[in-house]
Every structure is written in structure tokens, then in C-alpha cells.
Amino acid sequence: MDINGSSLLFLAVLYLTVADVWSKHVEQRNLFALRACCRRQSHFVYIGQDVSGSPVSVDVGTCRSHCGGASRSSAEGPQQEYLKYSSMLEFLRSKKMAGRRPSADSAEPSERTPSCGLSQACEPTGMRVDRVLLFEGPREVEVIEECHCEIRITQCVRTPALRTHFFETPYETVVDVGGCSKSKGSPDGFSCVPTKFGSALVETPNTVNLIQTVVACDLKESCYRVPYVEYYYEIVDQADGIKEEKLKEIDVGRCLGGCTAGNRCLLRSPSDPEVCHLWAERSQTSCGPQSYESHTFLNQHGQIRTVHAITSCHCQN
Template identity: 85%
Template sequence: MDTHGSSLLYLTVLYLTLAEVWSKHGEQRNLFALRACCRRQSHFVYIGQDISGSPVSMDVGMCRSHCGSAYRTSNDRTQQDYLKYSSMLEFLRSKKMGPRTTYTESAEPPEHTPSCGESHVCEPTGMRVDRVLLFEGPREVEVIQECHCETRITQCLRTPALRTYFFETPYENVVDVGGCTKSKGSPDGFSCVPTKFASAIVETPNKLNLVQTVVACELKESCYRVPSIEYYYEIVDQTDGIKEEKLKEIDVGRCMGGCTAGNRCLLRSPSDPEICRLWAERPQTSCAPQSHESHTFLNQHGQTRTVLSITSCQCQN
């Protein structure tokens, strides 16, 4: 069998294999796009100045669908050849017919083909936390390592989110810090956000670090209040005149969420202004307390102690 015949046989077997997978999942879409069109791309972010005063930018990465992009490499164009046809049989015929083959009525142009399918989304599958020494002190930066097509979830749920700390060192540790689904169809102004937290211990060369993890998520406004419990000793007068020391629990609250605004692009492509080459770090959250209440009690020394607790939050101007 000549080389052309061997290639034809290989492509035929590949198509039959993909057809079997299609029948199992019941989804009529190109699985090449599902598996190969979601990849990591460079995404440089300015994070500050190093100890010498020089600017520091890091490639934190981003997950983006690249099939159907207006700017394609030669490899991307080869991959697009598969997306132009409704079946592998049509693709094989096109190789014999030459460049005269056109789209069928059922086939969409590759620019409109969802890279991960209608029920999937292109998201990170591996992330690490790099520690960078800046002029103002050490800084932890999350870096995307790999991407994949993940099933799109419409409900607000807590999802696993693995982070690798002290990558490629004897102290390398993987922690499920958790996250919340990016739910669609939620009311305007509401998002799926973390509302309950816990801590995980990460060993370092110098000490033990506590890493905050997400335990539960709920639909909340972009700027919202979450519980935060603090304990105090309180002196209480009993009916018989005896003073008793008790433990007092106060939910002081915390403001979570963000109120980001403005353009974060620092450097755009000269050939295409819509392409951003360098991004600024997201502004720090401006979600702040809107109202509060006072809790007054006697401490262990018989002195009056007042603790303020947050009752609601809002975005600062």
C-alpha cells in the first residue's frame, strides 16, 4: 500500500473512532474542537517593581479558544481544515476534489464554531502560586499552567480549584483552595461568590503558612457581606451579685467582592488596537462597609469594651 493509501486508511479509522465517541456522548459537534481548541496563551501582567526598582511583569497566562481566531498560525490553519467539514468522509473527499470544495449547508464557518461546544467552557486545569520578591515585600502570583474544556455549570456551586505552592521545590504542595462556578442566567448584579471559608496548612522553609480555602458559595451581589466570628471574654453580673466570666461571640462581618472599573490594558498591539499585549493588575477591591452596629460589654478587667460589626457593604466611589 502506498503512502497516500496508508494516510487515507488512517484518517478513515480516526473518523470511525470519533464517530463512536460522538454516539456515546450524544453531542453532534467536532471533538477536535472540544479537545484541542482550548489552550493556554501568554498574558503578561505588571505586578510592581523589584528590589532594584526595575518594573516586573509576569506571564500569568490565560485560557482562550483559538480555533476560528482571525490571527492563526500555520498549525492553527491545519487544525481548521478539520473544522470546515461536517464529517470525516467529506474531509477525505475534499482531498481528492482539491480546493473547489465549499461548505455544506449544515456546516458553519470555523469562525462561528464553538471551540468547546455549547455545554463547555475553556478554563484553567492547572495553576501554581509563584512567590516574587518585590520592592514592597514578597508577593504571591497565581499562574495558569494548562487549560481544558470544562462542562458549563448553570447552578451556583463550590468547585475544586487546585493550586500548587512552592513549585519544583522540596516543599511543593497541592491544595484544593476551591472556587465558585461562573453561573449564567443569574439576576443582574448577582454573582456566584464564596460565603464560607476554611484554612489549609502549607509547609514552607521558614514557617507554616495558612491558605484560605472556599467551603461554600451563594448567589450574592458583586459587593457583599460574609460572616466573620470573633470571641471575647465578657464579665456578666448574676442575680445573686456574683460576677461570672463568659465567652462572647460577635459576628463582626467582612466585605467581599469587587467593584472594578477602568481599562487595565497598558500596551496594545500597533497593528490591531483591540489586542492587548500587557495588562495591569486588577485594582484592589473597593467593597467597603456601608453600615454597622455596636456591641458593648465589660471585659476581664471590668472595663467597658465596644466592638463594631459590619451589617452591610457597598462599592466605594
């Protein structure tokens, strides 16, 4: 073999070796980002008082969606930086403390590297519904169990959403209640929201619960109207003078969505005011009817009946 052939063989072996090492490095880095960045974190929400009058807060959890920002001037990779610490716990603690300290060369929060890549998002993968007995009665609270990287959906579609009811009891049941994709391509002021609903039955020790499920989604404003059909009996006079009873269908409508305002943080960190330890629940009661139309007809008893149907909704002060 001549010198040129030997050189080519050496370069080929060197290329394969470097490619293999780099591939393992990228694989380990992505695995580290998946485990260290896309994970469940505690998120306590105050939900009321129990039967003794004591305040009740539930850790509903949240999914951390970004890795910590790395210094632009640092030439060290993720593995070299991690090797400085004796354990993963020490590394995470140092990252947490570094994130609280302002740094001139550190990346801004908006410039942090997404933990799951540009085409994925850190979303809940396991949810359960806990029943908490409060002073005013039992209350159901959705709790995030685990998080994972999920592919981002650009269209507004219905997505699966599994909920575990009566967790760790003989009546434990998993229901696909459904949800709507978090569409990023929607116009300003519009969101992908449920517009058609269904139901599922869940057996309990005392009765059978009816669980509302999402069947279809569409792009709507934050406060929006959805169809809601009701049926009535109507007496109609025919041309020959005979009265006929017919079934009358009226879409009375419903207002859904939220119009939240104000600060929901109840307890902030003394050392860092931007960190909130306890959040109040998001209010969903300020979306109401804006306009309506009246439907008048003769009921079975010969009396005039008027039904008001919602035609539009808006955020009420």
C-alpha cells in the same frame, strides 16, 4: 436474491459506510477544536518592580474559549480548509491574521462556535503559585499551566481548584483551595462567590504557611458581606448580685468582592487597538462597609467595651 433485496442490501452497506466516515470526521473535528481552541495563551500582567528597580511582568496565562469564526458563505468543512496549509502552525497563523482583518461575511465574535460545545467551557486545569521577589517584598502570583474543556455548572456550588505551591522544589505541595462555579443562571448583578472559608498548612524552608481555602459558596452581589465571628469575655450581673464571666460571640463581618473601574490595559497593539499586550492587576480594595451596629458590654477589667460589627457593604468611590 431479487432486485429489491439487492437494493436494500446496497443501501444498508452505503449507510454504514457513510455513517462510519461521518463519525470519524466529527471525532477528528472535535479533537481539532479541543486542541486548537481550548488551549493556554500568554497573558502578561505587570506586578511591580524588582529589587533593582526594573519592571516585572509575569505570564499568568489565559484559556482561549472560542474557535475562530468561519465564513457563512464558505461551503468548505474544517478538514478541507486545514488541508490547504502545509502545517498546523501555518494554519493557526493564517487564522490569527484572518481574525485581525475585518471581513463583511465573517461571523461576529459573539457568533463564534464554542470550542468545547454549548455544555462545556474552556477552563484552567493546572494552576501553580509562583513566588516573585519584588522591591516591597515577596509576591505570590497564580499562573495557569494548562486548559481543558469542563462541563458548565448551572448551580452555585463549591468546585475543586488545585494549586501547586513551591513548584519544582523539595517543598512542592498541591492544595485544593476550592472555588465557586461560574453560574450562568444567576440574577443580574449577582455572582457565585465564596461565603465560608477554611485553611490548609504548607511547609516552607523558613516557616509554615497558612493557605486560605473555600468551603462554601453562595449567590451574592459583587461587593458583599460575609460572617466573621470574634469572641470576647463579658461580665454579667446576676439577679442575686453576683458577677458572672461569660463568653460573648459577635459576628463583626467582613467585606469581600471587587468594584473595579477604568481601563486596565497598559499596552495596546499599534496595529490593532483592540488587542492588549499587557494588563494591570484588577483592584480588589474598593469594597468597604456601608453600615454597622455597635455592641457594648463590660469586659473582664470592669471597663465598658464597644465593638462595631459590619451589617452591609458597598462599593466606595
